[in-house]
Amino acid sequence: MALNASETMFLSITEVDERRQRYEVCLDAPPHIVSDGLWRSPQNTRTPMRSFLPLFELQVLLIFVITQICRLILMPFKVPLFISQMMAGLILQALFVGEPVGSYMRVLFPYGTHDTITTITSIGFVIFIFINGVQMDFSLITRMGKKAWTIAIIGLVVPILTAAAILAVLTHPLLEVIDHNYNGFLVALVSHTVISFAVIASLLNELQIQNSELGKLALSAALVSDVLCTFGTTIGTVFMFSEGDGTKEIVTNLLGLFAMAIFVPLVCRPVMFWIVRRTPEGRPVKDGYLYVIIVLLFLLGWVSVKINQEFVLGAFILGLAVPEGPPLGAALVKKLNFFGTTFLLPIFVTICMLKADFSSTYSSTSVFAVCLVIILTHLVKILSCIIPALYCHMPFRDALSLALILNSKGVVEIGLYCFLYDYKVIDGLTYGIMILSIIVVACIVQWSVRFLYDPSRKYAGYQKRNIMSLRAWSELRILVCIHKPRHISSMIDMIDLCCPTAESPIIVDALHLIELVGRALPIFIPHRIQRQESGLQHRSYSDDVILAFDVYEHENPHVVTAYPCTAVSPPSLMYEDVCNLAFDKVASIIILPFHLRWSTDGEVESDEKSIRALNCRVLEKAPCSVGILVSRGSQRMREESSIRVGLIYLGGEDDEEALCIAKRAMMKMGMKLVVYHLVYEAEEEWDEGEAMEEMKHNIRYQQIVAREGSETAAFLSEVAKEHDFFIVGRRHGIESPQTQGLTNWSEFPELGVIGDFLASPDLESRASILVVQQQVALKPRKGWLF
Template identity: 40%
Template sequence: MDANQTLFSSVTLLHEVPSLGFEVYNVCVNHPMKIISDGIWTQHGSALPTQYSYTMLELQILIIFVDLRSKFCFSDRVSDGAISSDRTIGKVQEDAVPVRESRHPKHTIIVGVLLLPVPELSADGPKLDHENREKGLGDRALLLWHSHSGGVWEHGRILGEDISALPVVFISHSSCSFAVISWLLNDLGILNSELGRLALSAAFVNDVAGIGAAYFGRQNMSMSIRIRNVTAFLAYAIFILLIGRPAMRWIVKRTPEGRSVNKGYIYAIIVVFLGLGYFAKFFGEPFLVGAVIFGLAVPEGPPLGSALVTQLELFSKWFLCSIFVTCVTMKVDLTKCNSLSFVIVISGVIIMVHLVRWLLCMGICRYCKIPFKDGFCLALILSCKGVVDICSYLLVYDAMVQKRTVVDVMIVSVLVLGTASRFGVKALYDPSRKYAGYQHRNIMSLKHSELRIVACIHKPWHSVHIKNVLEFCSPAPDNTLVAEILHLMELVGRSNPIFIAHKLQQSAASSSYNYSGELIVAFDLFERDYLGAVTANTYTAISPVMFMNEDVCNLALDKNAALIVLPFHVKWGGDGSVESEDSNIRALNARILERAPCSVGILVNRGPSFNSRRIRAAMVFLGGPDDREALCLAKRFVKDVDNSLVVFRLLAHDKDTSNWDHMIDDEAMREISGVHVNLENVRYEEITIGDASQTTFLIKDIANKFDFIVVGRRYGVRSSQTYGLEHWTEYSELGVIGDLLASHDTDTTASVLVVQQQPSHEDHR
């Protein structure tokens, strides 16, 4: 035989037999599989890849990722998750790819799972803006459930040896993993919604208490060993928190602002992390415990937390972790179970556990006056299982605590629960429904003089332009202004979002990092400058870019704001050229325009801040709800006699005076042309427009004559004044007139505020 064609090699032996000569024996010797391939250019170029272990590993990884990406492209559209894709691909490849039977399917691949807690569970990671209702929900659910599971534990031991797995099944399915819940909420896009924050709070309380319950609930351990292990564990945790955390804070202090952490420090932290995980076994804890505690000690956010995420997330989360889950699922084989009734009993216990969990969770939500649908969605979220649960099941199996069949059933349950949670929550929970315009929250509907504005800031230079808009509102004791200033920061290096109300903090020392320090000082000074007329509250929201609109809309809804002011995504230089563009800010503005619970204004700034107290402003009025909302804001501006306003009404040559919307526009203009025109600082002009070219010429003519220009968005509204210009619009979020003023062809240094009136209930999706 040819050794390159088979796993066997042939040896020829000659044996001399008296009077018969020699006898020839062919003996086949079984050789181990070769590691490295000889290559296709050698004399054995026809050898199969399956004859070499390293080539076989590469082939398996390739098949896993081709199948995984193919399914994930489909499953992502139907709200299934990446981990569900991994588990499904594992079952598909169970027979297609050869797998050697082993009790240890993880080995080096499990490092991917163990690296996850470092960037995910960063220091102060559970520092949510907990409300009493969220804490109470987590505590009550935990106490009720563990009292229930404790009774079943005793019952399981009475039933006999055949179902001795019941205690482990009950405990494992009665808890939930904070990392898994965070991953699920991020996949569903509701990480910083009200339900998402509630689920994170309850999951964290349950997760932390579950660790202690599992530790003290161990059997076959004497009290002396238990006390020794607890003492060692506390010493281990204190060492990490008192030595490791200060050391990492020292690294952060040595890193200049805006610079990345030295790679040497990153590598040293990873080595220390692996070493601490190894020493965890000396007091009876698995490697994962060391990873979690060390992750809690890592300072959150940039520069260190974000650097660890950058270094580890791609390799550990999307490479090693995917292979780990797939390989574990490939080994699941329920056909090897000798007793079908045993599988049915374990499955029935899992179903019963989750039914009881749902009833308890929904009952507590009902007691806390949470809607039934939201309570059911919360129960589904807290029932979700993922990669952390798979890892724990594998550790239980390796420790010879459970039979193979029990572990197989629990891994299958992870697939079922993870998929059901995603589909259920996606179908039942719509976070945008609370923003629907059932109530009028706009400037036109204000029944008092106080105006509430939510102003968003991304970059330091945005604060100057936001203050210009607030000054445009002419705050005075009889024309008060409440400004909710929201500093939006991207969530990097931690797993849960943060929302900080800075006036509720006792002092700057109450936070491990003084977020938005310069912003707080700037608007405190602005409030003092307009003492008695302005109330400025500052907030910091740290969340993923895709979900920042939830923070903005929630704040506007809670504060009953009439207007949200958003900075434009383009920054112009001093010479009028575009200095930078931020596509994330543009996408955020589009999402807020679609779902805002009140009116929205996008601030386009192409020049410096106002250099004098006397501001020249213009308002371009074509008609429609957006223009009427912009007009109401402009009328507040002229309450300061030092400011001047010119209202340009562009009338169509073929106007329909019987149109109801046109009649409402005439009524809105009557006050301007009547009462306000008698004021020295107000001027009104009517201009008849024949076609869109005249509109373009007029806009470019007035663009450089004013410091501030207010227009309505009028998106989707077609009229003869702008007919045809819609096809040339570069920035659809600004509408036709706003796009003309922000165009590169328009030479202006004026600030432009594009206003959209609160969308109606029918406009919300």
């Protein structure tokens, strides 16, 4: 490599060793950080292109633009996010070769600034590791099932033992083939065996399956494997990088490592719990506490370097010590996520790719040997994960998907290879091949899992689960979803409406949904089994749900059984928790709260977009019937109260399901039901023989002739204030003359045409509305890629 002083940040360069490429350089002290601008004085030489800060800003701007362009181009191909950042590095590297673009690139990236941008952006990698440590629930290791432990340990141990056996048998032939590249051979072998929790969590997040059964199992196995790998590589690093008086240095480093491993959990973690206790409920953690933890993060990184460990080790250990979730864990993630993960980390990945040198000529034998060991390692690891998964009675497609997920590589491996390359543990050949292998493996894994695994497949092809299919006097199983404390009362009212009796009891699964913040592992807590091990900081919210349904069950002995539970997951994947619980509990209907809340004067008080998105996804994927409850105040349907219920009936499966709910409501004393049958011609008759045989007392049937949507709207406007509660079918996708024209004015399609009209604040109605969709038959997906 020939260096020209004009293409560097140095004043002069003198070559002193051609074979080892050593140079003697001369530079300004202190170096030029800022420039005097374009209109500097002739006496000052601090030009923008010879000053570190302007160059750093220009480099960051160029990398950001190229990364976003690559992301835009690669987005339709569903590749991992970091691939676009790596492709930006390849493009920048290609620009260095040609002229005249290469000369401008060498001016923009002069030799001497590489260390600057690498050092600054490495902070992003450290913060990324720290954040993932914060999001790990380390205590989950003690609560994991045998399946996760078995898959993790076998998937880690078998490839290493297989490699050790091959090395023991073929030591001399391998040394003749790979010669000086033996370190690179070992690094390729070990690094493609280990599993990184951060990489698996990022992959599952992009695939949107971390809430699925497969995703939770993969995260659990990755957590076990990552902890074991970190422990093993840390001990190995102590022995590998010891110099001078080896025994003394090894003992010193081991003692320092042991002291750090004791200090952080036994001193730092109790202090953090003290901070949590000092933080009032619902209030953010004070910034002063957060800044102390951030300073401690870099201090532990410095200690890690002093004991011959990577800087990120201290960040990882401290992250594990931080109590996951709000308030402290969530506050740290929110404070550091943008600066570290969103801003600095992509630049770090691009710079790591920029370091790879593909222009040099290498021995084809060495290239083949490194590629072969990577392929064989992955094949052995896939088999090691598939076999125990099949032994645990997993379907083959799911077992293969799990094995592929646990073989994924990503940002953590990029940082690892970069550090090993900087420390000259591996040469340029091994570094370039393994960097490219990350791209290949990540793309293959993501595309394959998208093709093989469909989390909604389990909901297809099962028996009918709706209220209409229930036998007379059979128990009704309802799943109610609660986001906020205000939803509790309306959901209990809804259960009252279904009239639990000793002959027809109701089993309620009350699911409290909480947004996942400051942790990576989704959590599901059945409170009847495991109330003391929830580990949540939103304890008052969950306690309100638990207490309310316990009291309701106590008030209705032998007719209502309540099972409260809590699910902590990302808003975009909450529907998986809802559908999984409904499927496992054989629920007949899911009751969801509407996303809008009105004040007493009719104004919109709150609008939860995430709740609406959840409702729409549940309507698409639910394994049973679904009801959306538009609550406008609590009626608490007690025996002494008189509740006026209106049923709007046009026909169809959804309206039949709504009619079944109305039939159950009529068994409760004090209920007054009016059935409005909208017909096109007056001579149409109501079939009282089947639909009305059990609805004789306190019922009024009224046939309404409506030939178009305007007549239906006029009728609904008249009766909107005459009732306390309406039950309607969603009738999504069904066209009828009675609703013609109303669809164009529908604001919320999830409520259907009639439900959306009744929910309009323009009617000034105080009636709550239950919009019912009967179970939708799902077809299993054959397989897909995009």
